[in-house]
Amino acid sequence: MSNKVTITDVARKAGVSLSTVSNLLNGRSKRMRPSTEQRILEAIEELGYTPNQAARQLKxxxxxxxxxxxxxxxxxxxxxxxxxxxxxxxxxxxxxxxxxxxxxxxxxxxxxxxxxxxxxxxxxxxxxxxxxxxxxxxxxxxxxxxxxxxxxxxxxxxxxxxxxxDNHLAARLATKHLLSLGHKRIGFLSGPIQTVSRLDRLSGYQSALRDAGIQSDPDLIWDVSPSENSYGDADAVDLGRQGTQELLSRLDPPTAIFAINDMFAFGAYAGAKDMGLQIPSDLSIVGVDDITLTEIVRPSLTTVRQPxxxxxxxxxxxxxxxxxxxxxxxxxxxxxxxxxxxxxxxxxxx
Amino acid sequence: MSNKVTITDVARKAGVSLSTVSNLLNGRSKRMRPSTEQRILEAIEELGYTPNQAARQLKxxxxxxxxxxxxxxxxxxxxxxxxxxxxxxxxxxxxxxxxxxxxxxxxxxxxxxxxxxxxxxxxxxxxxxxxxxxxxxxxxxxxxxxxxxxxxxxxxxxxxxxxxxDNHLAARLATKHLLSLGHKRIGFLSGPIQTVSRLDRLSGYQSALRDAGIQSDPDLIWDVSPSENSYGDADAVDLGRQGTQELLSRLDPPTAIFAINDMFAFGAYAGAKDMGLQIPSDLSIVGVDDITLTEIVRPSLTTVRQPxxxxxxxxxxxxxxxxxxxxxxxxxxxxxxxxxxxxxxxxxxx
DNA sequence: TCGATTTGGTAAAACGTTACACCAAATCAA
DNA sequence: TTGATTTGGTGTAACGTTTTACCAAATCGA
CATH class of the missing domain: 3.40.50.2300 (Response regulator)
Structure with missing residues (x-):
């Protein structure tokens, strides 16, 4: 088995020109005798020919x-x-x-x-x-x-x-769910906020609070600056943990947290436990995404599903x-x- | 800005041949005047030239x-x-x-x-x-x-x-840890077993039992046949849950489970809870991998770390x-x- | 029968790059 | 001064494929 099988090898074996092989491969076989087509297909199979993508791309x-x-x-x-x-x-x-x-x-x-x-x-x-x-x-x-x-x-x-x-709506759904349970102090937990989706989620959170006649309190919002161009995607759990600890250490801490995504929510789980709180009895938590594991962790996570x-x-x-x-x-x-x-x-x- | 910038464009702009540009790009610039090199680099930058990888690959x-x-x-x-x-x-x-x-x-x-x-x-x-x-x-x-x-x-x-x-050793470490805690009925939870790493882990589990004078019991080993060429990589959590429920439903159920990897272990968490058991008081669980979340879930997972x-x-x-x-x-x-x-x-x- | 059309091909240029062979001029050494 | 060597380039073939233009033979229609 040679190292290289090219369209020229196939053509030679099938007894046709290389243009004819290319015509077959590229959907231009209307003008081709079935016997010609058959010979080519057999040659392709016998030689194990696959097209060189670089050559295709170049052309x-x-x-x-x-x-x-x-x-x-x-x-x-x-x-x-x-x-x-x-x-x-x-x-x-x-x-x-x-x-x-x-x-x-x-x-x-x-x-x-x-x-x-x-x-x-x-x-x-x-x-x-x-x-x-x-x-x-x-x-x-x-x-x-x-x-x-x-x-x-x-x-x-x-x-x-x-x-x-709709990220705005996702946050509204989460926040309204917490409001419907009676929460008044609802934390917003995020990594660096300067992305469209995260700001839309913040906006949705704030709009749901407004609808309920509650003023948005900066002490209930936690985010950090991007560090070394990191938006917390790789260390979401650690950030979520840290942010939850900080929110819970404030003067009038939240009774519920809306986390920017499920990984931050898992971090919030850890942060709450670190502070000696039980979920959900002491602190309710909602995430976004509905990734694998939201159903398995205990307590299973309330979240807003992205399809x-x-x-x-x-x-x-x-x-x-x-x-x-x-x-x-x-x-x-x-x-x-x-x-x-x-x-x-x-x-x-x- | 034209759609295509080729090495020929760069050469023309720098007033050299295209071979000279290629020589510079490919580490053959020893025989080049600094002023020639400079002209070429400037042309490359001004034109925004990046090599066509297909052409490179073809050659x-x-x-x-x-x-x-x-x-x-x-x-x-x-x-x-x-x-x-x-x-x-x-x-x-x-x-x-x-x-x-x-x-x-x-x-x-x-x-x-x-x-x-x-x-x-x-x-x-x-x-x-x-x-x-x-x-x-x-x-x-x-x-x-x-x-x-x-x-x-x-x-x-x-x-x-x-x-x-060393997968054999990983399983030995996990199993010996459970044995050292006093467990005698140790389950082995896996997806389809016919892979080298999983069989090595089974072998390590069994060898640790033998060392402790315990006979390996088939009723403590759970695995399934591959389904539609699936080894349970995408649905590990569900399989782990199911397998744990089944192991715990047997006549003389395990007091501990060694799971083939952390995702199966998380599934075991869910399966145990489904059966009304507490981890670790009713059932101890060990995984392999030490992926993100092993420290965060509650209880945090004992596992064997892969670096x-x-x-x-x-x-x-x-x-x-x-x-x-x-x-x-x-x-x-x-x-x-x-x-x-x-x-x-x-x-x-x- | 003859011209028009269709069939079933083929030849060749081009894509953008690499690397080898080659060359002219300058430099060095005897 | 002459031959050898070095410097700083250049020209060109080749990589494997696509696609266009073209061609000869067969078929069709008047």
Missing amino acids: TGQSAIIGLIVPSVANPFYGIFARHVESVALKLGYQVLLGNSDRDPAREIKYAEELWGYGVRGLIFGSSLFNVSHFDNLISRGLHVVAFERPTQEADGTRVDSVGI IEKIATMAVNRLVARLEGKFDEQQDHQILPPQLIVRSSTTRPK | TGQSAIIGLIVPSVANPFYGIFARHVESVALKLGYQVLLGNSDRDPAREIKYAEELWGYGVRGLIFGSSLFNVSHFDNLISRGLHVVAFERPTQEADGTRVDSVGI IEKIATMAVNRLVARLEGKFDEQQDHQILPPQLIVRSSTTRPK
Whole structure:
């Protein structure tokens, strides 16, 4: 078995030109005798020929790879998301090149440019920073972008699609659930807040409080500055723990906490235990995402579900439709409803 | 800004031939005037040139991509591992193409062949199936493989390197810890057992029992057949829960459980609670991996730590050394010691 | 029968880069 | 001064594929 089997080898074996082999491989076999087609297919199988993607890419200018940039697959939410993206993409004939950015714009653009060099012309992107102008150059060259963690912003121009949940509503659902249980002192626990999705969640939290005639109290809001370009995606549990300890050490501590995502909520579990409190009897906790383990931890976590698989599926389908020229409409913006999942981490305050 | 900037554009702008630009880019600039080098670097920056990787790959026969095949990044162990692999690989100038295989050999070989088509010549591989002969064809063509979840097997031939922990010892540590607490009825909880690492762990469990003069009881061992080529990597928590319920429903149930990994252990937590038992007072539980959350769940999980970051680093370094011809020795096999981490999920039996 | 159309192919240029062979001019050493 | 060596480049073939233009033979229709 030779190291290299090229289209020329196949052609020679089948007794046709290499153009004929290429025609068969690329859907131009209408003008081909069945016997010719058969000979070629047999030669392909016998020789174990697979096309050299680099040669394809060089000629066509693009490759069957899409890029996926997430903050960190070490966070289960993104690991699960990446898994679904890959699954859908493979069914559509695309490989996925994954990048972990920790929401650092410099890393994001470096990835995007490297991916461009590999012929990647479509990118699924989830960091929810405000400004994606670092992608403008690549977008103007033809890069297609689908953002999944934040709705498209005005500043994005007309060339970024998005799929995601209504983060404002997610936070409203969580906060209203706590209010309906009778909580008046509701903490908001977050990592660095300067991302679109997190600010939308803060806004939803505050709007639900306002609706209930409660003034938002800064002492009930915990977030930290980004440290070394880290938004807390890789150390969410530790941050959640620390933030909960600090909230509970304040003068008029919360009786409930809305955590920015499930990993922060798990950290809140630990923080509360560290402070000698029981969940939910002393402190109710709500998260966002509904990742694996929310049902298993004790008490099981009340959370707001993101339909991860559906978001991934929609993002991939949108991107591939753009790449294959099957979707030429203006910027597309799909918002899915979040869903409150009440489990055992919330109860009435004492 | 034009869509395409090629080496020819850079050469024209710098007033040199394209060979000169290539020489600079590829470390052959000894014979170059500093002023020529400067002109070229300025042209590269002004034009925003990045090399077309497909063209490079076509000419060189390889690309700066390594493949990583794991069962599923939806499982945090592999998500964390993938994250570390990427981090190290990027520092060495390589991108990572990730594939999720669910340990299905057909999927594994399909991935490997597709990766080959993208110029991937090195693969980090973690599924711990016995037989990797499906890679033989690619290996004989020059593919380098580093396995990270199982030691190299006889049948692998001489061309598969490996990095990982001593799984036999990991299980011995866990089981001896439980024995030292006084447990005599120790369950073994696993998904489908026909992988090298899982059988090694079973063997370690059984050997520790033998050392303590205890006969291994089949009624204390729970595993299931692979279903639809699934080894339980994506649904470990559910399987762990189910398996624990079944073990606890038997005639002479265990007072302690050694779970094949932490996700199964978390499932065991749920299963025990389902059966009305308290952990650890009614049932002690030990896992393997020490993933994120083992310290946070309550009770915090006693587990056997895999040094994930170190394994990832060693695997990448070995693979890159092979790819760059800096390591020509025979098959390399690095075993790292596991470490027992005692937390709160284990105590003496009632 | 003859011109138009269809069938079933083929040849060749191009994609962007690498690396080898080569060259002219300058420098060095005898 | 002459031959050898070094410097600082350059030209070009090749990588494997795609796609376009083209062609000869067969078929069709008047």
